[in-house]
Amino acid sequence: MKAFSAAQLSIAVCAICPDIESRIAMSAEAMGERRLWWELSACVLSSQVPYVLAADAASAIDARGILHERDFDDELTDHLTSILRNPGGGRSYRFPVARAQQLAVTKRRVADQFGTLGSLLTVSESPNAVRRWLVESAPGLGPKQASMFLRNVGASYQLAILDRHVIDYMRLIGLRTAQSKPPTTMKQYQRDEESMRDHARDLGFPVGILDWAIWIVMRVAKRQEGARI
Known part of the structure; x- marks a missing residue:
């Protein structure tokens, strides 16, 4: 340059x-569970994809409320895939199957180990520990995306x-x-x-x-x- x-x-x-x-x-305020999942979804979906498109896809998922259904089952991937193929009626998302599967696994692991995403943020000893858990447990989520999530939800501004x-x-x-x-x-x-x-x-x-x-x-x-x- x-x-x-x-x-x-x-x-x-x-x-x-x-x-x-x-x-x-x-703008600092406590985020509800739905907003936390929107932020995490956008970060998962942003890998190798422009963030604007990832955010549109996350909004399409949120609008259907699939990640928040009481009866969370193995058909989640199919539902997410159908949404991600053309979020908001605009440009199609590039990796619908892979990212939908990654979100499904992440949702299940968070639910099994912490109950809620909010609990993951509060029970872990530090933002570094949360990031480490996300990188190790959320498929497709690297340290960059995990750090972005923690910054965007106001959990830490000490991660790059x-x-x-x-x-x-x-x-x-x-x-x-x-x-x-x-x-x-x-x-x-x-x-x-x-x-x-x-x-x-x-x-x-x-x-x-x-x-x-x-x-x-x-x-x-x-x-x-x-x-x-």
């Missing part, structure tokens, strides 16, 4: 962080969401090399997360707020750079 220096990007990111913190403070925009930012400011590959294991993810956490501490913001601002700035910067080519 030749059009913007590392210093310019960091200044822009720091300028946005207070606005994000203010917005979070104004290392998406491609944040990874690119890390390369540009020297936290990663140009040759380094995105993290593929939890150990690699936590190593990069710690680098981001140190960077966030130096700038005076929680890492979950900082990488949210990075996501916004990098998307805008990439669009502007593309428009100049």
Whole structure:
């Protein structure tokens, strides 16, 4: 990204962080079980898919109320698959069968071990423990999506969401090399997360707020750079 220096990007990111913190403070409220499942569904469905499309699919699932039926049975996957094929009458979701199965397994495991998703968030000793459980128990949910869920529901702002925009930012400011590959294991993810956490501490913001601002700035910067080519 030749059009913007590392210093310019960091200044822009720091300028946005207070606005994000203010917005979070104004919108902070306890989420009900249905909203928690919408957030988790959107994160599961966002793997290899634009988040806007994942959110539309999560809303389509929520509108049918399938994840909240009293008689939760093995036909859930079939119902979810039919919804995901064309959420909201717009663009079809790319992985309806795989993601529907992953959501079904996740719902059953949460119900079996904790009863509710809200209970998972409250009985675990720390956000790190919740993330670890989600990564190990929710198929298709990696540390990035699990961290995003915990941030979006206000459970923690001390976990990093290392998406491609944040990874690119890390390369540009020297936290990663140009040759380094995105993290593929939890150990690699936590190593990069710690680098981001140190960077966030130096700038005076929680890492979950900082990488949210990075996501916004990098998307805008990439669009502007593309428009100049």
